Amino acid sequence: MEEQKNQATTEQAEKQITLTDRVVVYLICAMILCFGIAFFVTPKKDFSDNENRTLAKMPELTWENVKGGRFTDGIGTYAADHFPMRDSFLGIMTEAERRSGRKEINGVYIAKDGSLIEVYDAPVNTEKQIAQFTKLAQNVENAQCYLMLVPTAVSINAEQLPKTAPDELAQRREDVITIQAEKGAYRPTQKGIIRYIYAAMPEEMQNIDVATPLKQVSDRRLYYRTDHHWTTDGAYVGYLAFCEARGLTPIALEDYTAETVSEDFYGTIFSKLNDTYFVPDTIVSYTYPAWDLTVEYSDSKEVTDTPYNPEYLTQKDQYSYFLNNIHPMVTITNDAVADGAIAVVKDSYANCFVPYLLAHYHTVYVFDTRYYKGGPSKFINEHPEITDVLILYNMNTIDNDTGIGGIY
Amino acid sequence: MVFSSLPFLFFFLPAFLILYYLFPGRAKNFVLLVFSLIFYAWGEPVYILLMLLSSFVDYLDGILQEKYGTTLFRKRLFLSVALLINFSLLAYFKYADFAVGIWNRLTPWDATLPGVALPVGISFYTFQTVSYSIDVYKGRVKVEHNYLSYLTYVSMFPQLIAGPIVRFSTVQEELHQRTVCESGFVRGMKRFLLGLLRKVLIANQIGALWDTIRVADGISVATAWLGLLCFTLQLYYDFSAYSDMAIGLGWMLGFHFPENFIYPLSATSITDFWHRWHVSLSTWFRDYVYIPLGGNRVGTAKHLRNMFAVWFLTGLWHGASWNFVLWGLYHGILLTLEKYVWGKGLAKLPKFLQHLYAIVIVVFGFGIFTFDDMAEMGQYFPQLIGLPGNALIGQELRWYAGNYLPFLLAAILLAFPVYPWFQKKLAGANAYRRNLYTTCGALLLIALFMVAVASLVRDTYNPFLYFRF
Numbered sequence: 001m002e003e004q005k006n007q008a009t010t011e012q013a014e015k016q017i018t019l020t021d022r023v024v025v026y027l028i029c030a031m032i033l034c035f036g037i038a039f040f041v042t043p044k045k046d047f048s049d050n051e052n053r054t055l056a057k058m059p060e061l062t063w064e065n066v067k068g069g070r071f072t073d074g075i076g077t078y079a080a081d082h083f084p085m086r087d088s089f090l091g092i093m094t095e096a097e098r099r100s101g102r103k104e105i106n107g108v109y110i111a112k113d114g115s116l117i118e119v120y121d122a123p124v125n126t127e128k129q130i131a132q133f134t135k136l137a138q139n140v141e142n143a144q145c146y147l148m149l150v151p152t153a154v155s156i157n158a159e160q161l162p163k164t165a166p167d168e169l170a171q172r173r174e175d176v177i178t179i180q181a182e183k184g185a186y187r188p189t190q191k192g193i194i195r196y197i198y199a200a201m202p203e204e205m206q207n208i209d210v211a212t213p214l215k216q217v218s219d220r221r222l223y224y225r226t227d228h229h230w231t232t233d234g235a236y237v238g239y240l241a242f243c244e245a246r247g248l249t250p251i252a253l254e255d256y257t258a259e260t261v262s263e264d265f266y267g268t269i270f271s272k273l274n275d276t277y278f279v280p281d282t283i284v285s286y287t288y289p290a291w292d293l294t295v296e297y298s299d300s301k302e303v304t305d306t307p308y309n310p311e312y313l314t315q316k317d318q319y320s321y322f323l324n325n326i327h328p329m330v331t332i333t334n335d336a337v338a339d340g341a342i343a344v345v346k347d348s349y350a351n352c353f354v355p356y357l358l359a360h361y362h363t364v365y366v367f368d369t370r371y372y373k374g375g376p377s378k379f380i381n382e383h384p385e386i387t388d389v390l391i392l393y394n395m396n397t398i399d400n401d402t403g404i405g406g407i408y
Numbered sequence: 409m410v411f412s413s414l415p416f417l418f419f420f421l422p423a424f425l426i427l428y429y430l431f432p433g434r435a436k437n438f439v440l441l442v443f444s445l446i447f448y449a450w451g452e453p454v455y456i457l458l459m460l461l462s463s464f465v466d467y468l469d470g471i472l473q474e475k476y477g478t479t480l481f482r483k484r485l486f487l488s489v490a491l492l493i494n495f496s497l498l499a500y501f502k503y504a505d506f507a508v509g510i511w512n513r514l515t516p517w518d519a520t521l522p523g524v525a526l527p528v529g530i531s532f533y534t535f536q537t538v539s540y541s542i543d544v545y546k547g548r549v550k551v552e553h554n555y556l557s558y559l560t561y562v563s564m565f566p567q568l569i570a571g572p573i574v575r576f577s578t579v580q581e582e583l584h585q586r587t588v589c590e591s592g593f594v595r596g597m598k599r600f601l602l603g604l605l606r607k608v609l610i611a612n613q614i615g616a617l618w619d620t621i622r623v624a625d626g627i628s629v630a631t632a633w634l635g636l637l638c639f640t641l642q643l644y645y646d647f648s649a650y651s652d653m654a655i656g657l658g659w660m661l662g663f664h665f666p667e668n669f670i671y672p673l674s675a676t677s678i679t680d681f682w683h684r685w686h687v688s689l690s691t692w693f694r695d696y697v698y699i700p701l702g703g704n705r706v707g708t709a710k711h712l713r714n715m716f717a718v719w720f721l722t723g724l725w726h727g728a729s730w731n732f733v734l735w736g737l738y739h740g741i742l743l744t745l746e747k748y749v750w751g752k753g754l755a756k757l758p759k760f761l762q763h764l765y766a767i768v769i770v771v772f773g774f775g776i777f778t779f780d781d782m783a784e785m786g787q788y789f790p791q792l793i794g795l796p797g798n799a800l801i802g803q804e805l806r807w808y809a810g811n812y813l814p815f816l817l818a819a820i821l822l823a824f825p826v827y828p829w830f831q832k833k834l835a836g837a838n839a840y841r842r843n844l845y846t847t848c849g850a851l852l853l854i855a856l857f858m859v860a861v862a863s864l865v866r867d868t869y870n871p872f873l874y875f876r877f
Contacts, residue, residue: 017595020846024853025597029422031857036418072409072450079414080867093862100814103807106866164807166624187625 038084045082049316051271055081087274094275103162106272111160115225116269116278117153120167122188123399130200132407133391136345137204139377139408143343145389146245147201148208150230150238150349152396153223155190156214190395210241224281227267228396229319232284232352238392239356246388251359256286261310265318283318288359292336298329299371307332307355322351328371332364342388343380345369345407349394361388369406377408409450410569411600411653412607414864420447428661429588436588437560440661447565448529455527458497463562465493466537467555470544474551487545491538498534501527506728529569531725535692537562540576542696549577557583566657570650572668572688579663586662596659601857603652608860610822611645613815614638621808622778622788628802632791634809636775641819643774644673647686673770673823676762677754678742681770689725693718704747715740729780738773 048055059065059074066072083089097105104110109117137145153160154167161168170187191211198207214222214237222234230238236253243250265281285308295304302324312320323330332354341363344350350366357364365386367376380386391407398404409416424443431439449456469490477483499507504522512518540558543549552558558576561583567574621627621635648669658665668688675681682690694703701714716737723736746754754762775792779785790796809816834842 017591017598018846020850021598022594024850025594025601027854028601028857029597032418033422035861036422039418066453069451069453072415075415076413077867079418080865083414083865086865089862089865092858093866096859096862102811104811162807164803164810166804166807169803169807 035084039079039082042084048081048086050087050274052268052317090272090274091276094273095277098275098277104165108269108272109154109161109165109167111153111157112162113160113225114278115153115157115160115223116273117157117161118228118269118396120152120154120188120190120396121399123193125399125404126193126197129398129404130197132404133197133205134200134202135408136375136377136389136391137202139375139381140204140389141381142384143380143386143389144206145204145391146206146208146242147198148210148238148242148390148392149194149197149398150392150394151190151194151211151214152228152230152394155211155395156222194395206245208241208245210238213237213241224265224267226270226278226281227265227319228269228394229267229349229352230394232286235349235353236286236356238353242357242390248360251288251356253286256288259285259287261285261308261321262313262318266316267319283313283321285321286355288355290336291334291358293358294333294335296331296333297324297327298331299327307358319348319351323354323366326368326371327366328368328373330366332358332366334358334362334364337362339385340387341365341383341385342390343367343376343386344390344392345376346390346392347394347397347401347403350390350392353392357390368403370401370403372406375406375408409447409565411650411657412604412612412864414861415450417604417861417864425660429593436661437557437583440564441556441560444560444563444565444568448563448568451528451569455501455530458501458527458530459533459563460559462494462497462534463537463559464555465490466541467552467558469541470551470558471553473544483545487541490541494534494538494541498530500524501530503724503728526728532571532573533562533568535573535689535725536575539573539692539696543575543577549575549580552576552580564663566654566661566663567665570647570654571686572651572654572665573692574665574688578666582663588662592662593660596656596661599656599659600653601656601853603649603656605853605856605860606645606652606822607649608863609856610815610819611642611649612863613812614645614819615642617808617812617815618642624804626798626802627791628799628805629792629794630801631805631808632788632798633771634805635788636771636778636792638816639778640673640771640774641816641823643777644669644823645819648672671823671825673767674763674825675766675770676759677746677751677766678739678769679746679751681766682739682743689722693722697721712744715744719743726777727780731776731780731782731785735773735776738776742769 045055046057047053056074056077058078059071061071064070065074080086094105098110102110104119107119109119111117133147137147155171158168158171161171166187167189170189171191194211198209201207214234217233217237220233221231222237223230233253240250242248260282262283263280265283267281270278270280287306287308291306293305293307295307296302307323309321309324312318312325317325326348337359340361342357342361343365344354344357345367346354347368354364354366363385365376365379365383367379369376376389380389393401409420411417420443424439427443428436428439445456448459452459469486472486473483477486500522501524504524508519508521540549540552544551552561561574561576561579562568564574615638618635618638621631621638624631627635651668655665655667666688668686670684670687672681672685675684698714698718701717702710703714704711706714719736719740720733721736722739723733726732726735745751754765757765772792775789776785779788791798794800834845837845
């Protein structure tokens, strides 16, 4: 009886072919052919500016690779990474999901104010971070170490998260969470993890609470709408917190010359969605009139007189305007200040933060431990003029930051 | 290789189809065979030898049965040897670790696990090739003399790794002579595309939701049930979409494979469900296990034994793990109860209640199916009845359901035969209406195809669920 039913369905299907079906099928076949051919004839990029990442390489054709399935898996990834019009397809997918009412797309929350906020994944390297920070604090002999862990928008702008989103719920019940609970039953929050790390620090380390002052500001954007970094205004709040901990008298923001250097900044979170429905950011740059700077990049040996690099503003990666993207070590001297030296061990969050320090120290040494080999503590101990060491990381990227291993 | 991947869709399929249509008559089988071997070797470059061996054994058995199977004893001997080899391979490559694990638990003598990796599709092609040997023995199918033709049947890429389980008797004629025509291509391509959309835009989306709920903490009762419903929908759409794509590819090539899923989630009883779910598997067990054992034309005790055998094996076929066995027996018990206890009463209930009865049992059953880790099952299941003290309906439900609402609604709606219903309605409508709807449908199909490609390009979530089968 089933076979009869099958027969019937098949025959029915055979009758159902219409002119429209033909047009649709041949159109789609043409599309498949065009994209298939385009894939082979279009030039391949090694790096995606839009996504700010190295694209997959063609896997090597070796027996080992073939046997283990790595070759064919690699071809799949390669095809996706180098597919013609990849960026547009990313946008199409976002557009489709956004229109379907999705509030979280590709690991990004669409906040109530239209900004993009990354999902906070449960951290797995917290113990390693504690070990590395501790090591640095104990290795440094003659300077005071400060630790500033900066929460990201998911924590500070929590009230903008879509209602009942996992990260939003987690923060609403934050108060009842203990660290044991964070590791098991509940979704962790950045605040909770910062608390946990701070509690584990040795007495040589002075912790700086930047979450509380950031939480209190509501009249300015502290984080970009489309990028994972804090804005120069956000960094200023961090600077105030540092001044309080260090006992410095901060310089008022009004004393700086503000300049809007970009109004078309699409950041890294935007690149995950690539949908121009979302509006671009503005970058405001603050310059202190009394600076007399020499900025020296250790790897490229380049020397300039400003921490800012306007040439990036015409490119995709506009945040690199601050301190010229990534360098193992940058030495900035300000001849307008007589003495004092600080070492900053940091990720890219510090790039727009460091300029505020310049008015207080003659020399600022900036370490990116992803690329600086040998451990900053050795350098710090060899330079007795360094009195302060600031460790500055943001909570979102710290967990997969390979630079953590270089902190000692 | 899997159908819902960029390399298949944009390189393999066009290259294959162009060559397939260019080559004349009998050479088409050769093109199909070569591409099928590439297709399988793409995922299993080593285990392809196993498939060649397995199919050769049954091919040889057919020849031997015909030439030397003069006595019943000889015929039985040939068949037994063929079955022994096939099932030994299946047993070793699929169940060795499982069996050794049981041995280690039951006896004080610990053996090391062999650690065999499961060859993709072994359960599918073993069942196909074995059915041929049995059919030859029973005289239900003509012996195939051409090994390449036979290998083409076993390895045929449209149905190789995820069914339907096509029997040799179904395609023997078409293997040697079939009509390859333009209308078959259009019809098949459309079916394939619809299958692709079901897989990429429904199964993958709903599956991503299930993956989130599965590991979420402190979910409410409602969310826990939503999770299992999502898994049920994911499995249904994923699996039936593969069959759709297989059947569609078959039509393009001039083959007619049996329908495999006939709106199973719209079943009104578990008996009904098994007439609709993975039909090629349930009929396989019916024809090669249940009926040879006597089916239901035996005493109650023997019938119960037969039910147990069939459903124990059906469960085990899905994977070497106790949860699959449990799932099979769960369905076996419910089928038995429907036959002996409440089947007739059930049929008298309002239709709505019959649907509800069936879907709740099916969804709960897939809960057993999805957790091959008993500890994980032990964590999840209490949430279904509020045992950990979780709320009946929590705030998180709004998040999960809200984010996926259009996909969930589409998935639920399309699980019922609305499309055929709509087609019928359309046939009765006036020409203007008909044109309007078909044009809209056509534009929608093209737009959805672009979104499906976009989804594959983004490449975040696209699982292949049948590695365990």
